[in-house]
Amino acid sequence: MSNRVVQGRMVTPESLAEQVEGESILEAEPIEDADRDCPECGGDVISVGYMPSVTAFVTAYKCQECDWAEVDRD
Numbered sequence: 292m293s294n295r296v297v298q299g300r301m302v303t304p305e306s307l308a309e310q311v312e313g314e315s316i317l318e319a320e321p322i323e324d325a326d327r328d329c330p331e332c333g334g335d336v337i338s339v340g341y342m343p344s345v346t347a348f349v350t351a352y353k354c355q356e357c358d359w360a361e362v363d364r365d
């Protein structure tokens with residue numbers, strides 16, 4: 292299980308990736324703790340790697356406490 296609570300809601304790797312991406316994604320890896328704090332509120336940041344399409348792999352970072360999110364598309 293790699294489900295986490297984000298902003299009071301349980302998320303799976305897939306639902307977290309889709310929340311950050313804004314649309315459906317193909318596949319997501321387990322959620323991990325990112326070694327960084329949220330620049331907006333100082334909360335804990337988690338990361339999830341996922342494939343938004345068959346040719347792309349990106350890593351999303353999401354604060355567990357607020358709306359802050361960032362996608363590293365290399």
Ligand SMILES: [Zn+2]
Nearest residue numbers: 329332354357
């Ligand atoms: Zn935050």
